[in-house]
Amino acid sequence: MDPNGKVALVTGAGLRVGRALALALGDAGCRVAVHYGRSETDAQETASLIQSMGSQAVTIQADLEDATQVAALAAAVEDQLGPIEILVNNASIFDKVGLDDVSIENWDRHFAINVRAPFLLAQAMQSQLTSDSPGKIISLNDWRTARPTRFAYGVTKTAVSGLTRTLALSMAPNVQANEISLGAILPPSDIPTDRPRNEIEIDLGPADRMGSLNEVADAMMMLIKNDFITGETVNVDGGRHIQ
Numbered sequence: 001m002d003p004n005g006k007v008a009l010v011t012g013a014g015l016r017v018g019r020a021l022a023l024a025l026g027d028a029g030c031r032v033a034v035h036y037g038r039s040e041t042d043a044q045e046t047a048s049l050i051q052s053m054g055s056q057a058v059t060i061q062a063d064l065e066d067a068t069q070v071a072a073l074a075a076a077v078e079d080q081l082g083p084i085e086i087l088v089n090n091a092s093i094f095d096k097v098g099l100d101d102v103s104i105e106n107w108d109r110h111f112a113i114n115v116r117a118p119f120l121l122a123q124a125m126q127s128q129l130t131s132d133s134p135g136k137i138i139s140l141n142d143w144r145t146a147r148p149t150r151f152a153y154g155v156t157k158t159a160v161s162g163l164t165r166t167l168a169l170s171m172a173p174n175v176q177a178n179e180i181s182l183g184a185i186l187p188p189s190d191i192p193t194d195r196p197r198n199e200i201e202i203d204l205g206p207a208d209r210m211g212s213l214n215e216v217a218d219a220m221m222m223l224i225k226n227d228f229i230t231g232e233t234v235n236v237d238g239g240r241h242i243q
């Protein structure tokens, strides 16, 4: 796929990884829908940065826990920019809750945001695209999905892998669905930024360093440009998953 001029939706694109991915898409000439939940000012800043590169960008708010708002998000992208051709499922929640205290509400919330929203957006994308239009779905995952300390998060990220592979089959041959599984890129957003990095438990891989946002964006752009990779997991984790 040539990304230039394509309509891309990035969820949770106000800051952190999502912003970096939205900027890379804008830099490649995509028309970018910058989705946000609460980070309105940050999302507007992401959109301004894309516009300053000469690409089109709009901001769209939606609470991904609410299926009606997810449907409205997909419809708003189509209305404002056109059918979604590149879907980047970046937004997620990552609560520090283990097996002993994970509640039904917390479990359901993780599934709604981390799995159901990507599924509904893919379904909407399928209905927006004509049968021969090319498309790309890229979902952000984690090098480690079995996480006792973040129980529901880990289970939902395993489900994202299943979703990726099932979408790859369901949307073939024109749409490719892949995931990028990250190692340590940024400290978790629930850890205060004033805590020194060496006090935070960060699981580095053989690379022995954090990954950069550019390295994540490069992997995404590779998956967008390559039409013969689908149902695949690209680990951007400095080799952590093989250690």
Ligand SMILES: NC(=O)c1ccc[n+]([C@@H]2O[C@H](COP(=O)([O-])OP(=O)(O)OC[C@H]3O[C@@H](n4cnc5c(N)ncnc54)[C@H](OP(=O)(O)O)[C@@H]3O)[C@@H](O)[C@H]2O)c1
Pocket: 011, 012, 013, 014, 015, 016, 017, 018, 035, 036, 037, 038, 039, 040, 062, 063, 064, 065, 089, 090, 091, 092, 093, 094, 113, 140, 141, 142, 143, 181, 182, 183, 184, 185, 186, 187, 188, 189
């Ligand atoms: N950071 C890392 O090193 C790392 C490592 C492994 C995997 N990952 C994966 O990479 C992706 C991005 O990571 P990150 O650390 O940048 O993520 P993050 O900061 O924890 O969250 C990204 C965004 O998700 C959005 N979001 C959460 N709940 C929402 C809701 N109910 N409705 C709408 N938006 C919602 C938030 O948007 P608003 O702020 O607008 O509400 C938030 O800014 C995630 O899928 C994560 O699992 C990251």
